[in-house]
Amino acid sequence: MTAKLWRTPLDAADIEVTRGVVHIVEERCKGCGYCIAFCPREVLELGAHYNAKGYHPPIAKRMEACVNCHYCEIICPDFAIFSVAAQS
Amino acid sequence: MKAQPADHPLNGLLRTERIPHIWCPGCGIGTAFSACLTALLNSGMDLTKTAMVSGIGCSGRAAGYVKLDSYHTTHGRAIPFATGMKLAKPELNLVVFSGDGDLFAIGGNHFIHGARRNVDLTVVCVNNFNYGMTGGQAAATTPTYAKTTTTPLGNPDTPFNLPLLAYAAGATFVARWTILHNRDLTRCLEEALAHRGFSFVEVLAPCPTGYGRRNREKPLDALHLYQEHAVIRNGASPIEVELDPKRAITLGTFVQIQRATCIDMYDKVCRPAVAL
Numbered sequence: 001m002t003a004k005l006w007r008t009p010l011d012a013a014d015i016e017v018t019r020g021v022v023h024i025v026e027e028r029c030k031g032c033g034y035c036i037a038f039c040p041r042e043v044l045e046l047g048a049h050y051n052a053k054g055y056h057p058p059i060a061k062r063m064e065a066c067v068n069c070h071y072c073e074i075i076c077p078d079f080a081i082f083s084v085a086a087q088s
Numbered sequence: 089m090k091a092q093p094a095d096h097p098l099n100g101l102l103r104t105e106r107i108p109h110i111w112c113p114g115c116g117i118g119t120a121f122s123a124c125l126t127a128l129l130n131s132g133m134d135l136t137k138t139a140m141v142s143g144i145g146c147s148g149r150a151a152g153y154v155k156l157d158s159y160h161t162t163h164g165r166a167i168p169f170a171t172g173m174k175l176a177k178p179e180l181n182l183v184v185f186s187g188d189g190d191l192f193a194i195g196g197n198h199f200i201h202g203a204r205r206n207v208d209l210t211v212v213c214v215n216n217f218n219y220g221m222t223g224g225q226a227a228a229t230t231p232t233y234a235k236t237t238t239t240p241l242g243n244p245d246t247p248f249n250l251p252l253l254a255y256a257a258g259a260t261f262v263a264r265w266t267i268l269h270n271r272d273l274t275r276c277l278e279e280a281l282a283h284r285g286f287s288f289v290e291v292l293a294p295c296p297t298g299y300g301r302r303n304r305e306k307p308l309d310a311l312h313l314y315q316e317h318a319v320i321r322n323g324a325s326p327i328e329v330e331l332d333p334k335r336a337i338t339l340g341t342f343v344q345i346q347r348a349t350c351i352d353m354y355d356k357v358c359r360p361a362v363a364l
Contacts, residue, residue, distance in 0.1 A: 025096060030113035037308055038268075055113065073097070074126070074270045077118025079107060082096050 019086035020068025022060045028080035031055035035072035035081050041065040044072065101125045101135075103155050110149060114300075114307025116293025117187075119267040120214045121150050123291075124185060127277035128156075138181040141170040143195060146221045146295075147187035147214040164195030167202040170209050171350070178351050181281065182208075188215040188229040192248055196228070203257035203286045205350040210280045210287045213250065216295035217333075224298030231333060235302040247331075254288040255326040255343050261287035262326060262343035266314040267294075269339060276341055285349050292337065313337075 009015070022043060029051055036044045036058050043066045047059040058081070060066070066083060073082040096102075102125070111117050128135065135156055142151040144163035151158035161169040170182045184191075191199050191213050202209065218236050219225040226236040226243050229250065233242040251262045261283040265273035273291060280287035294300055294310030305313070313333055321329070322340040329338040348356070 028108045030108065032114040032307055034114070034119075034308070034311065037311070053108070071270075074122065074274070075119055075267070077111060077115055077122070077267075078109070079096050079098055079102065079118070079122065 018068045019064075020066040020070075020083040021086045022063060022066055022072065022081060022083045024057055024060070025080045025082075026051045026057040027053075028078045029055055029057035030078050030080075031057065032077065033058075034075045034077070038075055039072055040069060041067060098122060098125050098129075101129065101155050103153055106153055109153055111146060112295075112297045114294060114296040115146070115220075116216065116267040116291075116295070116307075116310075117147050117150070117214050119270065120147075120212065120273070120291040120293055121153070121185070123267070123270055123274045124150075124183065124212055124277055125154065127274050127281060128183070130274070131278050131281045133181050133281060137179055138183065139170075139173060140183045140185055141166045141173070142184065143186040143190035144221075145187040145190045145219070146216075147185060148190055150185045164190055164193070164198060166190065167195060167198040167207075167209065167211065171202060171205075171207045174207055174209065175351070175354075178208075182210065183281070184209055184211045186211075186213060187220070188213055188217070188250070189219045189227045192250065192253070193219075193228045200253070200257040203254055203259040203288070205353075206258055206260055206285045206347050207350040208285055210277075210283070211289070212277065212280075213288065213290050214293050215250065215290050216293050216299060217247075218295055218299040220295045220298040224295070224302060230299075231331075234299070236299065237302070249326070249329065249331065250290045251288070251329050251342050252326040254286075258286070258347075259288045259343065260285035260345050260347050261289075261341075263288070263341040264290040264292070264329065264331075265339050266292040266311075266318065266337065268311050268314045269318065269320075272320075272339070279341070279344075283344070285347060292331075 044058040139157040141159045142148040143166040151160040225238045230243045296307040
């Protein structure tokens, strides 16, 4: 998804947007939903499946939108999600 | 192509066999703890000479999850134990990670005297406005009118203003952040770790099970309150740093001053030959 801009920045062609891949450690997740609510690119959504503890871990529905900002990683109270730079 | 990462970046500092931890879904302690670990990693300190000390309570469990030398002390006594460790081995970096009930109710006196002496510690206080582990009773930090198990009609008392208390007692680094302001919190913790003297960082965190349930505040609601009402005022006088979760939450690094530490003064007064 491209961001909504009221004009295209002059250096838009030169800017390289970082890309990330989200990894979810499902067995640690407690389904609090912080990562889903505060992801700036709305990458995640609550999964329908259960983990061993009976919580619904998130799933990455739009992995291609991830910009590797790590916010899910730092807001997660359970050390259950992290992102790494995507390999092109 | 999908990258194959090894592990969560903080796994190296965690006793992973104990994870998942005991903290409830939506509890903010885990986030505060994670920010503290990130700050420890970024600080460049010698982690073999770093110890984490905590008292009793939900936040006190942190000492059991960190893969450093750590000490889970008796209730309220984290600061005296840490002070003793610092006096015995001044080269240690000491982080006291505990909750508001532990540090300011049963351990209130230890806190003010630690701050008065300016012992070189970093005190991280996770403030969740109640005694979470024992069932959500009113604590010294419960906001007025808030409902808890022991104040079902609302809390009639005024809570402590922790930054003001710390400053008045003599702390030389005083800050307050929430778990939502995570990057600021992590940077602030790095500064607090580097600061020489008694550093105090208050971290506001939701307690969905104890506090939130009785005040109709789901964990996400608490974070949205932080988002809406946060006012960042670095350098503000601790007298003016309001904390009313429904109106204004003043955040920032309020005090950062230098003063002779406990060990400096001890050497100067009691061991003049050594200190020159």
